[in-house]
Amino acid sequence: MKKWLAMILSVILMVGVISGCSSNESTSSNANKGNKEVEGKLVIWTFFGQVKDMAKEFEKKYPKAKVEVKVFPGDQYKTKLLTALQSGQNVPDIFDLERGYIGQFVNSNFAANLSDMGGEKLVKDYVPYVQELGRDQKGDLKAISDHSSPGGFWYIKSNAKKWLGTDDPEKIGEMVNSWDKIIDLGKKVSKESNGKTHLISSYGDVYNIEAYHMDPWVKDGKLNIDPRWKKAYKTQKEIFNNNVDAKLDFFSAGWGNAINDGSVVLTAMPAWAGFMVDNKGNKSNGKYGIAKTPTGLYMGGTYRAIYEKSPNKDLANQFIKFIASKEWQEHNLKTTGNMPALETVYKDNLDSYTSPLFGNQNILKPYYDLVKDIPAQKADKYGEEILSLWRKVAGQGIKDNANVDKVISKFKKEVKNAFPELQVD
Amino acid sequence: MRNAINKSRYGYYFVAPFFITFLIFGLAPIIYSLYLSFTNWDGFTDPVNIGFANYERLIHDSFFFKSIFNTFIIWILSVIPQVSLALALAIILNERFIRGKHFFRAVFYFPHIVTPVTLGVLFFLIFDWQTGSVNKVLMELGIIHAPVNWFNSPWLSRIIVAMVTMWQYFGLNMLIFIAGLQAIPNELYEAAEIDGASRWKIITKITLPLLKPVLMFTFITSIIGGLQLFDGPLMIGNGPDNSTTTMVMYLYQTAFKNFNYGYGAAVAYAIFFIILIFSLISIKFSKLNKVEQ
Numbered sequence: 036m037k038k039w040l041a042m043i044l045s046v047i048l049m050v051g052v053i054s055g056c057s058s059n060e061s062t063s064s065n066a067n068k069g070n071k072e073v074e075g076k077l078v079i080w081t082f083f084g085q086v087k088d089m090a091k092e093f094e095k096k097y098p099k100a101k102v103e104v105k106v107f108p109g110d111q112y113k114t115k116l117l118t119a120l121q122s123g124q125n126v127p128d129i130f131d132l133e134r135g136y137i138g139q140f141v142n143s144n145f146a147a148n149l150s151d152m153g154g155e156k157l158v159k160d161y162v163p164y165v166q167e168l169g170r171d172q173k174g175d176l177k178a179i180s181d182h183s184s185p186g187g188f189w190y191i192k193s194n195a196k197k198w199l200g201t202d203d204p205e206k207i208g209e210m211v212n213s214w215d216k217i218i219d220l221g222k223k224v225s226k227e228s229n230g231k232t233h234l235i236s237s238y239g240d241v242y243n244i245e246a247y248h249m250d251p252w253v254k255d256g257k258l259n260i261d262p263r264w265k266k267a268y269k270t271q272k273e274i275f276n277n278n279v280d281a282k283l284d285f286f287s288a289g290w291g292n293a294i295n296d297g298s299v300v301l302t303a304m305p306a307w308a309g310f311m312v313d314n315k316g317n318k319s320n321g322k323y324g325i326a327k328t329p330t331g332l333y334m335g336g337t338y339r340a341i342y343e344k345s346p347n348k349d350l351a352n353q354f355i356k357f358i359a360s361k362e363w364q365e366h367n368l369k370t371t372g373n374m375p376a377l378e379t380v381y382k383d384n385l386d387s388y389t390s391p392l393f394g395n396q397n398i399l400k401p402y403y404d405l406v407k408d409i410p411a412q413k414a415d416k417y418g419e420e421i422l423s424l425w426r427k428v429a430g431q432g433i434k435d436n437a438n439v440d441k442v443i444s445k446f447k448k449e450v451k452n453a454f455p456e457l458q459v460d
Numbered sequence: 461m462r463n464a465i466n467k468s469r470y471g472y473y474f475v476a477p478f479f480i481t482f483l484i485f486g487l488a489p490i491i492y493s494l495y496l497s498f499t500n501w502d503g504f505t506d507p508v509n510i511g512f513a514n515y516e517r518l519i520h521d522s523f524f525f526k527s528i529f530n531t532f533i534i535w536i537l538s539v540i541p542q543v544s545l546a547l548a549l550a551i552i553l554n555e556r557f558i559r560g561k562h563f564f565r566a567v568f569y570f571p572h573i574v575t576p577v578t579l580g581v582l583f584f585l586i587f588d589w590q591t592g593s594v595n596k597v598l599m600e601l602g603i604i605h606a607p608v609n610w611f612n613s614p615w616l617s618r619i620i621v622a623m624v625t626m627w628q629y630f631g632l633n634m635l636i637f638i639a640g641l642q643a644i645p646n647e648l649y650e651a652a653e654i655d656g657a658s659r660w661k662i663i664t665k666i667t668l669p670l671l672k673p674v675l676m677f678t679f680i681t682s683i684i685g686g687l688q689l690f691d692g693p694l695m696i697g698n699g700p701d702n703s704t705t706t707m708v709m710y711l712y713q714t715a716f717k718n719f720n721y722g723y724g725a726a727v728a729y730a731i732f733f734i735i736l737i738f739s740l741i742s743i744k745f746s747k748l749n750k751v752e753q
Contacts, residue, residue, distance in 0.1 A: 114716055117503050117504075121503060139502070139503075139504055139719060140504075142504075143504040143505070144504075144505075145504070281590065282589065282590050283590055283591070287588070287591075288585055288588070288591060289588060289590050289591030292591070416502075416719070420717065420718060427698065431612075431700050431701070434609065434612050434700075435612075435700075449523075452521065452522075452523050453713075453714075453718050454718065455517065
């Protein structure tokens with residue numbers, strides 16, 4: 036008897052262990068069996084919670100379709116997605132890609148060619164930089180976004196009046212339309228406030244604003260350092276050494292406080308970062324304004340690609356069509372404040388759209404001007420990683436007051452180490 | 461009576477679950493990454509076999525050597541204060557006449573319950589250049605006049621990373637030491653007291669020698685843990701001139717940030733060998749220790 040009991044127990048244990056690892060497979064099956072109607076089941080993977088609302092709107096429009104959204108917040112999403120794609124098991128029909136790593140994914144065979152599925156028509160009226168980022172090196176469309184992510188100088192109106200003498204976005208935009216002007220104005224603010232208030236948050240704003248106007252880091256397998264980086268470095272040093280900036284790193288805790296307490300007059304940040312403003316009980320409504328940055332600034336962006344081997348490609352394409360539509364982007368703008376990707380949506384709402392934080396300012400106006408100013412560039416495997424190496428090395432150099440040539444030679448060493456396949460001279 | 465030990469095969473059924481899971485989730489990835497270390501693979505295309513090229517690159521990789529150096533420095537900076545503090549607290553809290561020692565034992569153990577990521581973020585915020593509380597306090601007290609940029613100095617950054625580790629583990633080591641102290645028979649202390657030995661003499665002549673095996677144990681476990689240092693420093697960043705990049709951080713960056721899985725696997729194997737060597741040395745030491753006893 037005892038032997039039997041032992042056998043049964045050990046079998047139960049083993050089954051328990053094995054089944055623990057094998058469940059949760061084959062979720063999306065037998066959905067689309069050649070239906071021309073919009074019905075079936077779609078699985079989307081994302082790192083962005085709001086995709087759930089998107090799916091709900093889609094289901095509202097096409098009641099026969101069901102969309103399952105799986106949200107994996109945080110850094111691990113990319114690794115998880117790549118593992119699923121490599122193994123070919125349990126892969127979603129649509130997967131989201133962040134601007135930071137879109138380059139590798141759109142240039143892989145995992146993403147379906149949307150140009151062949153009528154994608155070109157969808158992005159015809161898109162903001163140029165937004166549609167270009169979704170293209171692979173050959174120029175085929177592999178991913179599509181439903182928004183643009185422009186940024187601008189956010190300011191507290193009363194604060195701007197105090198330090199800059201005006202809270203008019205146009206006038207402020209003119210006061211800071213070049214880095215030289217920013218440096219002069221910044222010196223003045225710092226002096227008048229006894230070093231307590233600063234014009235901008237960090238010398239790092241220069242990277243954020245200028246980075247995507249530079250030539251790509253890699254050309255024909257060679258590291259390419261745009262000469263304008265040298266000038267940018269000089270500007271940054273001047274900003275840093277003259278207390279034009281508050282020396283608060285982008286998205287650090289102190290940086291977030293400064294937006295609310297006004298110790299920084301102009302915070303360069305993207306349109307989607309409104310959650311950084313403390314607006315408990317609507318106390319910040321109408322408190323802020325947006326002025327233009329010296330050149331067009333955008334930050335981040337979420338793109339959607341269809342899995343090449345998805346059995347539900349038609350339905351997935353329908354979903355992409357939906358998010359690229361005016362209907363969705365207008366709805367998205369009005370409910371979440373996410374800026375549209377379609378220029379037509381911008382134009383139609385230029386004079387009418389307002390957002391509670393900014394009172395009656397037509398914030399689409401500065402954003403639209405900035406977004407058009409951003410050059411259309413493709414994303415590659417290296418761009419973002421090399422940019423982050425530059426930020427690291429140049430940031431160090433600025434703090435140590437180092438010579439630009441020394442910074443460049445250190446930077447080259449880092450690039451050579453991280454990507455030995457690149458030619459670095 | 462053929463054999464005193466019952467070698468019934470049912471025992472194997474009971475241990476089977478562990479071995480099966482180990483084979484699938486432990487051994488298989490280990491062997492697979494050995495294979496990967498001979499390939500060039502970015503995760504998007506198929507791996508290409510390149511022989512020993514990754515290992516050749518590794519032995520010329522000054523960044524990797526720097527990361528080994530950093531790891532050791534950070535380990536030394538953390539283990540010395542960690543063990544001394546733990547030992548001092550253990551001896552104090554083991555005194556018969558201390559009040560509320562259970563409370564203090566629990567409090568000192570708390571940091572070990574917190575995840576290293578949280579501790580990393582916490583220290584990062586405390587030592588922030590512009591808004592950190594350490595600078596604020598020092599300025600209030602008039603000790604410094606301008607905020608110190610802690611993370612701009614290679615040595616200060618390393619010390620802060622070491623402090624995170626120290627703070628996390630001293631409570632655990634303290635508990636281990638207390639357990640060791642309680643295993644020392646009371647008669648020895650009584651005899652020493654009757655003979656008129658001072659407190660200091662008792663500590664150096666009785667407590668410490670008898671605590672040696674426990675000391676060895678904490679030392680060895682801290683080597684292996686210290687060499688794998690990752691999550692705490694990751695939150696704090698690479699430091700100036702990569703001064704706080706540890707070996708495992710470097711592995712993570714190569715494989716998962718630069719998408720170079722092949723080279724990442726080679727780095728992993730190099731780390732494996734370094735840890736292996738140190739484990740062998742420490743095993744040797746602990747054996748010597750046993751012989752002495």
